[in-house]
Amino acid sequence: MMPPRIGVFDSGVGGLTVLAALHRQIPDTDFLYVADSANAPYGERPDEFIVERSRRITRFLIDQGAALVVVACNTATAAAIAALRAEFKVPFVGIEPGVKPALRLSRSRRVGVMATPSTLRSAKFSALLRTHAADAEVRLQPCPGLAEGIERGWLDDPALLRILEACCEPLRREGCDTVVLGCTHYPLLAPQIERLLGSDVRLLDTAQAVARQAARLWEQRFPQGAGTPAPAGQIQAWTNGDPVLLQRMAALCGLGDLAVARLADI
Numbered sequence: 001m002m003p004p005r006i007g008v009f010d011s012g013v014g015g016l017t018v019l020a021a022l023h024r025q026i027p028d029t030d031f032l033y034v035a036d037s038a039n040a041p042y043g044e045r046p047d048e049f050i051v052e053r054s055r056r057i058t059r060f061l062i063d064q065g066a067a068l069v070v071v072a073c074n075t076a077t078a079a080a081i082a083a084l085r086a087e088f089k090v091p092f093v094g095i096e097p098g099v100k101p102a103l104r105l106s107r108s109r110r111v112g113v114m115a116t117p118s119t120l121r122s123a124k125f126s127a128l129l130r131t132h133a134a135d136a137e138v139r140l141q142p143c144p145g146l147a148e149g150i151e152r153g154w155l156d157d158p159a160l161l162r163i164l165e166a167c168c169e170p171l172r173r174e175g176c177d178t179v180v181l182g183c184t185h186y187p188l189l190a191p192q193i194e195r196l197l198g199s200d201v202r203l204l205d206t207a208q209a210v211a212r213q214a215a216r217l218w219e220q221r222f223p224q225g226a227g228t229p230a231p232a233g234q235i236q237a238w239t240n241g242d243p244v245l246l247q248r249m250a251a252l253c254g255l256g257d258l259a260v261a262r263l264a265d266i
């Protein structure tokens, strides 16, 4: 009998920022991670494509023993989590741009949201804005090309910094004092974003909140010592992209030397 595991997936390397928060929150838990890098970026794809990839990856994770799935991708959460919940019996935890905490923290009540074009045009995100930001100024900043550049490993490449500059300039001009990183890839660029926006602008992502929520659900489902074999706190990852890039980004997230296998066609 295998210990129960938490499955985590993203369009690519971005979900590692959530996996790192999960691993810090519940270090004795075993995790499975899928990076669908061959199909990234999701944020510039049609919804049907994102739903189909999310279904296939979820099935793969469940076949590998996942008893809870964290959708570590804002774009896939917006496009696909309802379809996943309808199809699969395991519980899901998704991720959304942290508009509500950003408005709570902002002194000027001028908040920016950097996210993929797909997330920003989704019905789920519109509902989030209606509920939490009806009377606030929220500057929506789509960032096409950013996740793709990160998938190429370009963190400090001039081409990526040009894209980033174009995304940050409107936020700086409009005096946003709090900026939501609404794509799990973007925290990998936090130092570069901070350099462009200035250190007085607060950057916010929701990885930690997602990790707390997943930990609560996990503890309800598998209370410690409830007759399942003890997990060892191991992480197994798969990618259909570059395993070396995944390992490099994992190390950057504080996940050490990640065990990565090739993801066959799923």
Ligand code: DGL
Pocket: 010, 011, 012, 014, 015, 040, 041, 042, 043, 044, 072, 073, 074, 075, 076, 116, 119, 147, 182, 183, 184, 185
């Ligand atoms: N990491 C994903 C997110 O949180 C999207 C990146 C992509 O466009 O593939 O939205």
